[in-house]
Amino acid sequence: VNIDNRISKLKSFVAEDLQKMDQLIKELLENRESLIPMLANYLISSGGKRLRPVLTLLVAKMFDYAGNQHINLAAAIEFIHSATLLHDDVIDESSLRRGVATANSKWGSKASILVGDFLLSQSFQLMVQSGSLKILDILSHISAMISEGEIRQLVSTHNLQVTDNDYIAIITAKTAVLFAAAAQIGAVVSQRSAEEEMALYNFGLELGIAFQIIDDTLDYAATQETLGKAIGDDFLEGKVTLPVIIAYHKSDEVDKSFWQRTITDFNQEGEDLQTAIGLMEKHDAFVLSFARAKQYATKAAGRLDIFPEHEVKTILLDILTFALERSF
Amino acid sequence: VNIDNRISKLKSFVAEDLQKMDQLIKELLENRESLIPMLANYLISSGGKRLRPVLTLLVAKMFDYAGNQHINLAAAIEFIHSATLLHDDVIDESSLRRGVATANSKWGSKASILVGDFLLSQSFQLMVQSGSLKILDILSHISAMISEGEIRQLVSTHNLQVTDNDYIAIITAKTAVLFAAAAQIGAVVSQRSAEEEMALYNFGLELGIAFQIIDDTLDYAATQETLGKAIGDDFLEGKVTLPVIIAYHKSDEVDKSFWQRTITDFNQEGEDLQTAIGLMEKHDAFVLSFARAKQYATKAAGRLDIFPEHEVKTILLDILTFALERSF
Numbered sequence: 001v002n003i004d005n006r007i008s009k010l011k012s013f014v015a016e017d018l019q020k021m022d023q024l025i026k027e028l029l030e031n032r033e034s035l036i037p038m039l040a041n042y043l044i045s046s047g048g049k050r051l052r053p054v055l056t057l058l059v060a061k062m063f064d065y066a067g068n069q070h071i072n073l074a075a076a077i078e079f080i081h082s083a084t085l086l087h088d089d090v091i092d093e094s095s096l097r098r099g100v101a102t103a104n105s106k107w108g109s110k111a112s113i114l115v116g117d118f119l120l121s122q123s124f125q126l127m128v129q130s131g132s133l134k135i136l137d138i139l140s141h142i143s144a145m146i147s148e149g150e151i152r153q154l155v156s157t158h159n160l161q162v163t164d165n166d167y168i169a170i171i172t173a174k175t176a177v178l179f180a181a182a183a184q185i186g187a188v189v190s191q192r193s194a195e196e197e198m199a200l201y202n203f204g205l206e207l208g209i210a211f212q213i214i215d216d217t218l219d220y221a222a223t224q225e226t227l228g229k230a231i232g233d234d235f236l237e238g239k240v241t242l243p244v245i246i247a248y249h250k251s252d253e254v255d256k257s258f259w260q261r262t263i264t265d266f267n268q269e270g271e272d273l274q275t276a277i278g279l280m281e282k283h284d285a286f287v288l289s290f291a292r293a294k295q296y297a298t299k300a301a302g303r304l305d306i307f308p309e310h311e312v313k314t315i316l317l318d319i320l321t322f323a324l325e326r327s328f
Numbered sequence: 329v330n331i332d333n334r335i336s337k338l339k340s341f342v343a344e345d346l347q348k349m350d351q352l353i354k355e356l357l358e359n360r361e362s363l364i365p366m367l368a369n370y371l372i373s374s375g376g377k378r379l380r381p382v383l384t385l386l387v388a389k390m391f392d393y394a395g396n397q398h399i400n401l402a403a404a405i406e407f408i409h410s411a412t413l414l415h416d417d418v419i420d421e422s423s424l425r426r427g428v429a430t431a432n433s434k435w436g437s438k439a440s441i442l443v444g445d446f447l448l449s450q451s452f453q454l455m456v457q458s459g460s461l462k463i464l465d466i467l468s469h470i471s472a473m474i475s476e477g478e479i480r481q482l483v484s485t486h487n488l489q490v491t492d493n494d495y496i497a498i499i500t501a502k503t504a505v506l507f508a509a510a511a512q513i514g515a516v517v518s519q520r521s522a523e524e525e526m527a528l529y530n531f532g533l534e535l536g537i538a539f540q541i542i543d544d545t546l547d548y549a550a551t552q553e554t555l556g557k558a559i560g561d562d563f564l565e566g567k568v569t570l571p572v573i574i575a576y577h578k579s580d581e582v583d584k585s586f587w588q589r590t591i592t593d594f595n596q597e598g599e600d601l602q603t604a605i606g607l608m609e610k611h612d613a614f615v616l617s618f619a620r621a622k623q624y625a626t627k628a629a630g631r632l633d634i635f636p637e638h639e640v641k642t643i644l645l646d647i648l649t650f651a652l653e654r655s656f
Contacts, residue, residue: 128464
């Protein structure tokens with residue numbers, strides 16, 4: 001089964017809920033100052049995988065949740081994610097995402113900053129409508145964690161002292177906690193036990209870590225065509241991600257000086273990206289990064305052991321496979 | 329009584345609460361990624377008037393509120409305001425605020441964007457701790473309104489078709505609703521009637537509108553020394569504020585072509601700011617702007633008629649005078 005089929009399959013399973021979420025998002029954005037629907041619809045409809053809200057919808061389905069708060073909350077999660085993407089692209093000065101021009105490159109960074117702020121505030125309005133202080137507590141907490149993770153990533157740029165533990169802490173905060181909360185909330189609305197909630201939180205967390213490791217690996221190991229943007233963006237920004245950390249720590253003095261010049265001193269020349277990729281291949285950085293992602297995916301799969309067989313459980317396990325096998 | 333004395337007086341009235349709020353803010357920021365306390369403390373301690381949280385604290389005091397949720401909520405309001413300032417300064421590319429270098433000019437716009445996001449998320453965590461869905465509803469709603477107001481201001485830049493009604497709508501959303509919510513929340517925590525809540529909401533709203541009109545007027549009419557930043561920043565950014573709208577609509581064809589060149593076409597030359605100020609004086613734009621602010625302040629004062637005499641009521645009326653008479 002190829003990846004595209006897999007994504008279609010899991011989405012078709014919650015197709016009706018996803019459609020309701022899309023409708024809600026559309027209603028929340030229309031009749032707003034025109035930049036808001038323009039940027040938000042552009043971003044949300046431009047090929048995003050919507051994995052995070054899908055997690056919430058799937059978990060709610062696994063527990064036969066009969067209400068409709070999961071639609072609101074899935075939209076809130078998609079809004080938090082969209083706000084992050086808008087601000088990320090400004091910060092990284094990115095011009096392409098998923099093969100299309102970024103919002104900041106089309107409408108300017110000012111619009112992206114403000115529409116991101118609007119979406120974040122709007123996500124809180126949606127949570128308030130859920131009427132659950134517990135859910136507000138979870139999501140306001142992870143929303144602050146995401147910003148703190150982004151800040152930690154920012155100050156870690158150009159810093160080769162960043163260890164793989166630091167790296168895992170950064171991607172946990174900036175990426176994985178939102179996956180975690182998305183899965184957990186499907187259990188919270190369904191009023192499941194604390195144990196089940198925690199299992200889904202950890203499932204989402206480890207899925208998110210695996211997902212981000214693969215993302216950071218593909219930034220060097222993919223082709224521009226499949227990735228939808230130029231490869232090596234992280235290198236060109238001096239970001240210290242897992243493939244860099246692995247290659248750096250296995251380097252001899254000569255190779256170390258290459259990393260110091262290109263990442264720490266940020267003095268890059270024409271062929272440096274190719275040299276970096278060559279050093280990563282030489283030190284098995286891609287294989288080792290992939291293995292690390294697989295460890296997390298395996299742990300995530302184990303979190304679902306406490307749940308009985310269910311069609312959704314199979315799909316959740318499928319998402320783990322997708323996270324590892326995707327090439328974009 | 330001069331303005332500085334007035335501010336000291338009103339702050340001394342809630343000095344203990346303000347100190348508790350400062351302590352809470354300090355605790356929330358310490359042990360965070362270092363950029364967070366650095367930017368946030370810099371901003372919060374750099375001469376801000378803290379009018380918004382002071383409003384919450386004063387109103388709670390007027391109603392003899394005996395709990396401590398007002399401290400949390402005053403901090404949440406200060407965080408929303410601080411987040412807005414950080415993002416505003418990035419968007420306006422400002423280098424000075426209140427006479428000191430802006431955070432973005434010291435630490436870069438990336439740090440300002442992310443720390444702003446963190447403060448906004450943190451403000452929601454504080455609201456969740458209040459345990460009141462009603463307060464969360466009020467503040468998440470106005471938080472989205474603020475972003476939408478900022479967006480509307482952004483798209484109105486360089487647009488001389490903006491009317492004074494448009495202008496009032498923009499400053500209501502971007503500035504006044506936070507004053508309104510700050511005052512209202514003092515009544516909400518004190519469990520006052522809907523009528524009293526609404527009176528304070530409207531008091532804050534009209535105070536905020538008056539405050540922003542004066543702000544926009546001082547941007548042309550003040551001196552750099554008292555303003556703490558260069559005068560004419562709005563002009564240099566092509567913003568269409570009340571003094572511009574008044575002068576433009578009273579202009580003959582020759583003067584109109586000046587405004588079209590400098591604001592619409594945004595083709596400014598050396599002496600244009602002085603010419604703009606001259607045209608504003610010629611058309612009484614400062615006097616008329618001030619009169620408009622005073623109208624709102626008068627309406628705001630009337631909102632307090634339903635409350636009995638109280639030391640805090642006198643101070644709230646004093647804030648209106650301060651808003652009109654300040655020169656910075």
